[in-house]
Amino acid sequence: xxxxxxxxxxxxxxxxxxxxxxxxxxxxxxxxxxxxxxxxxxxxxxxxxxxxxxxxxxxxxxxxxxxxxxxxxxxxxxxxxxxxxxxxxxxxxxxxxxxxxxxxxxxxxxxxxxxxxxxxxxxxxxxxxxxxxxxxxxxxxxxxxxxxxxxxxxxxxxxxxxxxxxxxxxxxxxxxxxxxxxxxxxxxxxxxxxxxxxxxxxxxxxxxxxxxxxxxxxxxxxxxxxxxxxxxxxxxxxxxxxxxxxxxxxxxxxxxxxxxxxxxxxxxxxxxxxxxxxxxxxxxxxxxxxxxxxxxxxxxxxxxxxxxxxxxxxxxxxxxxxxxxx
Amino acid sequence: xxxxxxxxxxxxxxxxxxxxxxxxxxxxxxxxxxxxxxxxxxxxxxxxxxxxxxxxxxxxxxxxxxxxxxxxxxxxxxxxxxxxxxxxxxxxxxxxxxxxxxxxxxxxxxxxxxxxxxxxxxxxxxxxxxxxxxxxxxxxxxxxxxxxxxxxxxxxxxxxxxxxxxxxxxxxxxxxxxxxxxxxxxxxxxxxxxxxxxxxxxxxxxxxxxxxxxxxxxxxxxxxxxxxxxxxxxxxxxxxxxxxxxxxx
Numbered sequence: 135x136x137x138x139x140x141x142x143x144x145x146x147x148x149x150x151x152x153x154x155x156x157x158x159x160x161x162x163x164x165x166x167x168x169x170x171x172x173x174x175x176x177x178x179x180x181x182x183x184x185x186x187x188x189x190x191x192x193x194x195x196x197x198x199x200x201x202x203x204x205x206x207x208x209x210x211x212x213x214x215x216x217x218x219x220x221x222x223x224x225x226x227x228x229x230x231x232x233x234x235x236x237x238x239x240x241x242x243x244x245x246x247x248x249x250x251x252x253x254x255x256x257x258x259x260x261x262x263x264x265x266x267x268x269x270x271x272x273x274x275x276x277x278x279x280x281x282x283x284x285x286x287x288x289x290x291x292x293x294x295x296x297x298x299x300x301x302x303x304x305x306x307x308x309x310x311x312x313x314x315x316x317x318x319x320x321x322x323x324x325x326x327x328x329x330x331x332x333x334x335x336x337x338x339x340x341x342x343x344x345x346x347x348x349x350x351x352x353x354x355x356x357x358x359x360x361x362x363x364x365x366x367x368x369x370x371x372x373x374x375x376x377x378x379x380x381x382x383x384x385x386x387x388x389x390x391x392x393x394x395x396x397x398x399x400x401x402x403x404x405x406x407x408x409x410x411x412x413x414x415x416x417x418x419x420x421x422x423x424x425x426x427x428x429x430x431x432x433x434x435x436x437x438x439x440x441x442x443x444x445x446x447x448x449x450x451x452x453x454x455x456x457x458x459x460x
Numbered sequence: 461x462x463x464x465x466x467x468x469x470x471x472x473x474x475x476x477x478x479x480x481x482x483x484x485x486x487x488x489x490x491x492x493x494x495x496x497x498x499x500x501x502x503x504x505x506x507x508x509x510x511x512x513x514x515x516x517x518x519x520x521x522x523x524x525x526x527x528x529x530x531x532x533x534x535x536x537x538x539x540x541x542x543x544x545x546x547x548x549x550x551x552x553x554x555x556x557x558x559x560x561x562x563x564x565x566x567x568x569x570x571x572x573x574x575x576x577x578x579x580x581x582x583x584x585x586x587x588x589x590x591x592x593x594x595x596x597x598x599x600x601x602x603x604x605x606x607x608x609x610x611x612x613x614x615x616x617x618x619x620x621x622x623x624x625x626x627x628x629x630x631x632x633x634x635x636x637x638x639x640x641x642x643x644x645x646x647x648x649x650x651x652x653x654x655x656x657x658x659x660x661x662x663x664x665x666x667x668x669x670x671x672x673x674x675x676x677x678x679x680x681x682x683x684x685x686x687x688x689x690x691x692x693x694x695x696x697x698x699x700x701x702x703x704x705x706x707x708x709x
Binding site (some may be wrong): 328331334345349351352 | 564
């Protein structure tokens with residue numbers, strides 16, 4: 135087992151054990167803190183597929199995170215009020231079942247990413263960053279100005295959505311659900327990275343012209359990766375809405391896009407567990423430094439600066455050295 | 461000319477006031493090495509870019525295996541058998557030599573939209589890629605990260621990636637550039653043998669290599685083909701001597 139694998143295993147175990155320890159210490163608040171790490175890490179795992187593997191610097195992943203959250207919020211509000219979502223041409227009821235909400239969030243975010251990606255991926259570099267940002271901001275302002283689902287005030291989920299056989303209101307149970315989804319998506323992300331598709335995607339980042347001259351069109355590869363990336367971030371958004379039992383336009387704002395990007399960069403761009411390490415570090419900073427000073431983001435900024443200047447591989451790069459592609 | 465693999469007719473490309481490609485017509489036939497020579501800035505690379513699809517011509521046609529290339533993208537042209545190397549080696553620097561070639565094998569061997577099976581367990585990809593690396597003499601460097609290969613080895617790797625496509629035509633943009641005398645000699649011998657597998661359009665500054673390899677030579681000056689012919693014909697062409705070879709006498 136090499137050092138990176140070892141670090142990954144330790145990280146996953148620590149994440150799993152932390153809430154149990156917290157319960158033992160009678161500090162249930164920490165359970166929800168660790169749940170937040172798991173969910174934000176999941177959002178980062180999504181972005182990492184686009185940003186880390188494919189080199190697509192999306193500054194608009196909050197769009198998918200927020201839309202995923204609104205899917206959860208809107209469906210459960212309709213279920214709560216016994217109001218169908220649509221009555222014509224056929225009736226679509228709301229739902230409070232996660233197993234229905236997740237696929238809906240996944241499909242909605244995938245379609246959205248297909249539309250955004252088809253346009254944004256015709257550009258590259260700064261223009262790509264700006265177009266993804268612009269789309270996310272459009273959706274943000276749309277959410278603010280649409281009163282049906284709370285507008286600026288956001289939308290509350292009165293009872294956390296359900297999962298068969300599990301009492302999701304129990305913080306520990308909800309954590310385990312989030313943890314499980316995170317593991318599934320990490321495995322998915324690993325399979326993608328090592329597959330033929332992943333090889334083409336990483337080649338598109340390294341040398342686009344070479345990939346094309348080899349007979350593989352970079353655009354389609356990137357677009358599919360962007361869609362997968364968005365779908366995973368969307369599911370994270372749905373879970374986040376359930377964690378807070380609340381979703382607001384702020385989850386769609388560019389601050390959120392920036393934060394997801396920070397998770398990926400802090401942990402190590404393109405490293406499988408980079409987003410997990412990054413999200414954990416971020417929350418630790420936010421919680422402990424935030425307890426000391428309200429200007430904690432200044433220190434986060436300094437850390438980020440150091441990572442970008444001196445440790446391109448992020449935390450995982452520091453621990454395990456440079457990435458190996460075999 | 462039934463045997464023309466590549467047929468270029470009346471090709472024009474203008475950048476502002478500069479005619480980079482001026483009514484160029486030429487063809488590459490089966491089994492031959494057709495060398496394209498000309499002074500710096502004559503438009504050789506611009507021509508290659510148009511053939512491979514990175515640049516669109518203003519007018520004129522390029523036919524490859526009887527088919528008009530105009531509507532096809534770079535990737536589609538490569539899939540139809542247009543292999544190329546670049547003036548500056550173009551590879552995926554973070555991948556090992558083997559994985560670089562596997563990428564090319566994967567491009568012709570079915571789909572890149574496979575998400576779950578690890579490529580490093582894909583025997584078909586690995587075996588085919590190793591065989592090509594063997595052909596270009598790079599098999600003992602297969603597991604080295606491409607960025608760490610020497611200049612000459614990167615050239616070989618690029619050649620391997622182009623060959624892995626099982627190309628119907630090779631476009632080689634100054635393959636000898638930056639190679640030592642020993643490397644040039646080896647590459648010359650390699651290309652000499654390669655022409656039996658695949659016709660080659662060779663852009664090259666190394667006159668010794670061109671004269672020993674080429675079946676036909678076209679001379680490009682200021683975007684215009686001023687002469688096409690055998691090595692002897694080009695050597696004895698007064699216009700060519702004046703425009704180009706004269707400098708070397």
